[in-house]
Each structure stands twice: as structure tokens, then as C-alpha cells.
Amino acid sequence: MKSNKIEFNPNGVIPDNGNYFGMPVEADDAALVLISAPWDATTARRDGSSYAPDAIIEASRKIDFYEPSAPYAWRKGIATLPIDYSIQDLSHRLRSDAQRVVKVYEEMGLEGLDNIIYSRRLRHVNEGSLAVNENIYRQSQHWLERNKIVGLVGGDQSSAYGLMRAVSEKYDGVGILHIDSMSDLKEAYQGFEHSHASVMHNVLRDFEGVSRVVAVGVREFSPAEWERAESDERIKFFTGQYIWSSHFEGKIWAKICEEIVAELPDKVYVSLDIDGLTIECAPHNSTLIPGGLRFPEVVYLLGRIVAAGKEIVGFDLTEVVPDMEDKTDAEIAARMLFKLCSMALKNYDSQDVL
Numbered sequence: 001m002k003s004n005k006i007e008f009n010p011n012g013v014i015p016d017n018g019n020y021f022g023m024p025v026e027a028d029d030a031a032l033v034l035i036s037a038p039w040d041a042t043t044a045r046r047d048g049s050s051y052a053p054d055a056i057i058e059a060s061r062k063i064d065f066y067e068p069s070a071p072y073a074w075r076k077g078i079a080t081l082p083i084d085y086s087i088q089d090l091s092h093r094l095r096s097d098a099q100r101v102v103k104v105y106e107e108m109g110l111e112g113l114d115n116i117i118y119s120r121r122l123r124h125v126n127e128g129s130l131a132v133n134e135n136i137y138r139q140s141q142h143w144l145e146r147n148k149i150v151g152l153v154g155g156d157q158s159s160a161y162g163l164m165r166a167v168s169e170k171y172d173g174v175g176i177l178h179i180d181s182m183s184d185l186k187e188a189y190q191g192f193e194h195s196h197a198s199v200m201h202n203v204l205r206d207f208e209g210v211s212r213v214v215a216v217g218v219r220e221f222s223p224a225e226w227e228r229a230e231s232d233e234r235i236k237f238f239t240g241q242y243i244w245s246s247h248f249e250g251k252i253w254a255k256i257c258e259e260i261v262a263e264l265p266d267k268v269y270v271s272l273d274i275d276g277l278t279i280e281c282a283p284h285n286s287t288l289i290p291g292g293l294r295f296p297e298v299v300y301l302l303g304r305i306v307a308a309g310k311e312i313v314g315f316d317l318t319e320v321v322p323d324m325e326d327k328t329d330a331e332i333a334a335r336m337l338f339k340l341c342s343m344a345l346k347n348y349d350s351q352d353v354l
Contacts, residue, residue, distance in 0.1 A: 008354045010065035010074075019080035020153070021060045021338065023354070030077030031350040032149040032341055035139050037159035037318075038088035039132050041098050041125060042192045046286035048321040050091045052333070053083055053153050055322030059334035067338065069303040073345035074338075075352035081139065087132055087155075094128045097121040102190055122191050129158060129194035136162030144170045144314075149344050153337065154318030157184065157196040157273050161203065167269050167314040168209030174313065175212035175265040176203065177305070179276035179298060181289040183218045183237070185225040196273075196319070204234060212236065214263045216301070217243065217276045217293045236263045240291045253297055257304045268305055270315040270340060272298070274333060281332045284321045295332065302343040312344040 006024055014022035020034050027033045036053035043049065057080070065074055104118050140150050140163045152163045157180075168174055178184070178200060185204075189197035203210055212234055219240030221229075229235040238260055246256055275287040278294055293301075306312065317340060320333040 005352065006354050014061040016061065018057065020057055021063065021065075021074070021078060023074075023078050023080070025077040025079045025353060027079040027081060027143065027148070028146075029353050030079035030148065031348050031353075032077065032151060032345055033079045033081060033143045034341075035081050035136060035150060035152045035163070036083040037132070037136055037152055037155035038083060038085065039091045039155040039159045041091045041094040041128060042158065042190075042195045043156050043286055046284070046321060047095060048284070049154060049156050049286075049319055050088050051322050052155065052320040052330070055330040056153055056320065056334050056337060059327060059330040060337065062331070063335055063338055067342040069299070070306070070342040070346035072352075073342045075354045076345045076348060076350045077353040078341050078345075084135065087135065090128050090132065094125050098125045098192070101125065101192075126193045129192065132159060133162040133165075133194060136160075137165050138162075140166035140314075141169070149312070149348060150314050151337075151340060151344065152316040152318075154316060154320070157271070157316070157318040158194045158199050160271055160316035160318055161194060161199055163314060163316060164203050164210070164269060164271070165207060168203075168207040171267040171313050172209045173211040173265055174209060174267045174269050175214060175263075176200075176210060177260075177264060177268055177270045178213055178215040179217055179271070179293065180215065180273040181217065181219055181240075181275040181287055181292060183215055183221045183225045183229065185228050186222065201228075204232070210234070211265055212263065214238070214260060216260055219291050220289055243293075244291065253300065254304075257301050260301060261304050261308050261310070264305065264310060266310050267313050268310050270302070270312055272315065272317050272336070272340065273319045274317065274329070274336070275319055280328075282320065282329050284323045284326065284329050285319060286321060287319070295336070298336070299339050302339060306343050306346050309347070311347050312340075315340050315344060
């Protein structure tokens, strides 16, 4: 760690240097490292989240740096790793194969994928998804071994699998706070082994280091997913329906947050799909399910986790679909990313570098 602080003026014009928040910090010097995953090959409805990292970087230059719940935590340093655009290129190449597979699946079910042409396309997409997961895993493992907090900016939520793998290996017994509109507990959704719709199924199946998945705000799930959650003691749902009903019956959000925090272990990974928030926070998202959490509710929940003495040891922010004209999605995502970084850094023991 450098003894001299890096020159950076948060009150002036934020530099356009290709980094999140314009922070001129190298990964070796920062407490927190951000990885970008421009990947959305298997997104079921609207694609475009592969462009999210660049859009969020641009939007992040417009935020103000004072966070009341974690004042000056950013001074510990937030570094941006170079975006690996080979991930984006692969995503775009595989997108057409994935769309053909989805069309056949919707018309004929799994039987249609036995056709040699479609089985080849499906294998191609699955192999590509696995390669991206390995890429993210290797990057994450490298920086976690150096005791950095690692965050990921997607891309669709399947791109976070590699980071969750690395975090679960370093922090045995870690709990995942999963904020989403859907539970993502489907098995090999539409034939895709690493789909955004099955990421939590894969995590619970593959990572012994994950002790708990606490899903907050989920409001659509299949019968099989509900039965899985009911039968697996590692899964705890705080559904959208439960949250609405509690509010309607007079229970305040602070009390619900107490319940959520009590279900989490000391080490917490936050997986935040932007469609877990209300639709106005992500109007161009591919999953427009009404009834999400409000932005301040999420920030308050993160603050209660940290106030309880728990550590946020990693996180992802995914499923943001930027729009060329309407910057709402990217602007709100950039601010949520800053909140995630600030809360993760608050309890992290490190010198200021800025």
C-alpha cells in the first residue's frame, strides 16, 4: 500500500478515465476491485445488459461522493479492472445460437434440442458460458487472495457465478443476500446450464462454502422453485408478497430488515439483480415484474447489515439494460453501485489511499 495519497478531487470535474467513478486507483492500491462482465448471451427476453459496464462507468462520473451511511469510505480506494471485451464479443456471437435454441425449446420442449443442429448450438452456448465463468472466477480469485473486496458489474446475473465461486472458497460459510424479482432456482433453464434463471440453483448445488441464500423481494417463482425453497434449509425467502402484506398490516421496513439480517451469517455476499427494484428504477430491463423494492429500502437494508457488524465480502450488480436515449437505468445503477461499494468498504480495515 502506498504511503502517499493519490490526488483526487471529488468536488471537481470527475475525470473521464474509463474507471468507475473516475477514481485514478490501481487495483494493487485499492481496498475494493471492480470486475466488469459484458455478457448476456442467454437472456430470455430483452438483451443489452452486455453494454451495461460501459454505460454505468459513464453515468458514475455524475454522482456526488458523500454517503451519509458510510462517509468517506470511498477513500479506501475503488479500482476498475480493464473490461475484457472478448467476453462481449463472445456474447454477441453466441446470442443468435441461443435465440434459435430458445425458439425450438418453446415450440418443442427438450425433445427438440435432440436435433443434431440444435444440440450443437446448445453445446456451443453452454461451453461459452462456462468459459466466461472461468474467466470471472480466475480474476476474482486473484484479487481475493490479495484480500481485496471484489465486486462485479454485469451483464446478466449468470456472469456472477464465477465471483460467487471464488468468494465461497475464500469465506467458508458465506451467506448470499439475493435481491431479485425471481428466485433463479430453475435447473438448466431452456437447456442452458449457466442461465441467469438458474444461477442460484447452480450456486447451491456446486459451492459447499455457501451456507445460506436469503432471497429478498422475489415475487415470481415456479412451483418447483417454491418447493425447493421450502425443502432446503439453506434457502430463506422474504417474498415480495410477504413484504407487501407486512407493510399493509402495519409492520415497518425496519422490523422486516431485522428479520432479514438475523438470517444472514457474519460474512455476506450481495447479489443484486436490478429488477429486484421497482420498475421505474430499471424501465428498460428485460423482466418487468411489478412490486419491487424501492431504492431507499435497499440502501437501508444494506446499512442495517453493516450496522449489525456483518461484512460485505463481495457483491454483484447485474441485469442493467442501458438505453441510448433514456439514461435512467444507467444513472440509477451507478448510484446503487456506489452504495454497494460504500457499504462494503465501511467495515473493511484499510488505510485511505485517496
